Amino acid sequence: MPRLAPDYHGHYKPPRMSYLRSCLPILALILVIAFGLSSYSLLSHFRSPAVKQQIGWQAWDVVEMSSSKSQGGVLSAEGDETQGVTNGTGFVPSIPLEKWDPLALHTTGLTEIAVKPCYFPPYLFPSYCAPKTTPELDKAKGKWVVVDRDLNLRTGLWYLNVYYRRTRRLDADLITDLRIVTEPPNDEQSAELKEGGWIKSDGDVHNGVWPTQPEKRIWYKTRRQEAWRDDWKLRERDWGSDGQTYEDFITEIDILYGDDDPFFGFERIKGGKLTPAKEGKWESVDVVFRRGNPVAPRATVPTFHADGTFKIMQIADLHYSVGTGKCRDTDKQPCVGDEDTAAWLAEALDAEQPDLVVFSGDQLNGQSTSYDTRSVLAKFAKPVIDRKIPWAAVFGNHDSEIVEDRDQHMRALQRMPYSLSRAGPKAVDGVGNYYIKLHSSDGSNMHIFTLYFLDSHAYQKKALPWRKADYDYIKASQLDWYRNVSASIKPIARPFRPDGADDLGHIWRRHSPARLRADGSSSGQTLAKPNAMMWFHIPLPEAYADADVAGFDAEALDMGVQLDGQGNSKHNSGFFYNAIKASFEVDEDKSEIKVLSHGHCHNTDRCRRIDGVWMCFDGGSSFSGYGQLGFDRRVRVYRISNYGEKIETYKRLSQGDIIDEQILVGDGAAEGWGESQ
């Protein structure tokens, strides 16, 4: 069974109690001083409106970079928010200069960097924790912005943060390069740093690291903006009007934990790891930065192949961590959790070459090992992204267990290359209720298959503090949402026949003969909504009901195993009978959705038809997730053919075997669709 969350919610800062206890008296004193300082600072900020006006040029506003329209979404999915980022042609909304938001693109550069320790979390006492400044410096270079990721998160005694100043002023020098240098630099380094015009930042990046580490400083290099403009005269029009990209300048800084690649667009600071990993104690810590405004390659929704096929691979329950993760319940030797998982997934992707990959939740391990979301997100989809395969993801119960909420998590997913993931409408419960319409590749570009994705949430509120939290359930607004979307899907003439099959001159003709002719002469076709599938992490209570039986020998429609207990919520909100079974292909006939596919239960991989709808599990795909000795890690493949009429499935094991081939829908599938028993 998937494990319940530890009693550990919301906060990613690990306990520091043992350190704290030893210096309590000092802390108390500091607390008093800090309170005084903060109060003073707060008061002085609101002293008079004039003070505010003076810094008004740094206040939040929205800068329309271009009047041209946003390119809009690539998905025909509801609630497709614009990402605020378009490839040079759209608008780039500016964000507050003083807010650290590494997922946002900035049209402003950095002017100064410093590292500063603090006995308190900087968000509690921002002005006390930040490096010293004066109003003049704030005006000239921008205010200190805290990079709200603790350099000492698992390595040190107190909080240690990187700060930078960011400005919109055109007369300020902007940072173009960063490196890390061990103190004191040797003669050769000194000469090089001097010659290159490098500037040493304030603050040791190992302040408070325990056991102590050699002092290291961040050095940075700046450049006049005018010089940059002179170099690139042609670009002058770019300034402020046409999607300025600042490709030379560093526009953002982030902290990366672990040895994996940084998040899209970021690179590691030069000069070696800030703090290398220490086996059994901590994962490595590094400063990463982004130059300019790189935009992730966007996925276009793949179309069916000309031969009417489409292949989807589901990857379940990766349970990745910062660092390499730990192998669990496997006799694989040697075994490095996340790395060996990525390696076998790469093999599976090469063998299957799917058109789309669906991550069905619990990409993150949660608990205490995926303590920095972005560091883990940067790597979980790597084998898929490397192969330029479009992918979509839903959340599991572990995904937002530690850091950040699902909105932030989804923002990150959307900014990754080839991602088709969407947040979905705000009014609907959960994050990640969306759908993707798959089209035919012929000239008619007909919508012939629908993929739905739903957030099955995590845990219900505990009734009593000492009770275990039960899994959450699909909410009423989600029932509504699905019914509404399904009602909006236009029926097509099925089975679909691609355009051009019978025309002359190989010119695709639009809108015929795929649609029914008015006189109904189109033979053998009926009007109905395209077939659909839906993914969400936690199965419905109905997934544990008896299988349909079919055929002469009344064979149960069920293949695969269930080695876990029931993984569903105890509460049944009626999603199956009031939404899935109440939204039809046409009239009151077959349900639009033919297959529900889940993760969550790593030792359950069965695919069972229940009251006419298939409910399939993937089984665990990851060595980092719990499993069972002798039960191979696996992925589930869905092979759709005949332009969406036929759905088959099978599982590919980590050893390469293919097992349990089943025809779910279409030619060769069991009859008796939609009849209750």
Ligand SMILES: *[C@@H]1O[C@H](CO)[C@@H](O)[C@H](O)[C@H]1NC(C)=O
């Ligand atoms: C914009 O798109 C073009 C063509 O796809 C690409 O070459 C270019 O790098 C993109 N620009 C950015 C800023 O991503």
Ligand SMILES: *[C@@H]1O[C@H](CO)[C@@H](O)[C@H](O)[C@H]1NC(C)=O
């Ligand atoms: C579904 O449609 C109804 C009627 O149009 C509307 O009132 C409701 O807000 C919609 N619900 C959702 C979740 O989209």
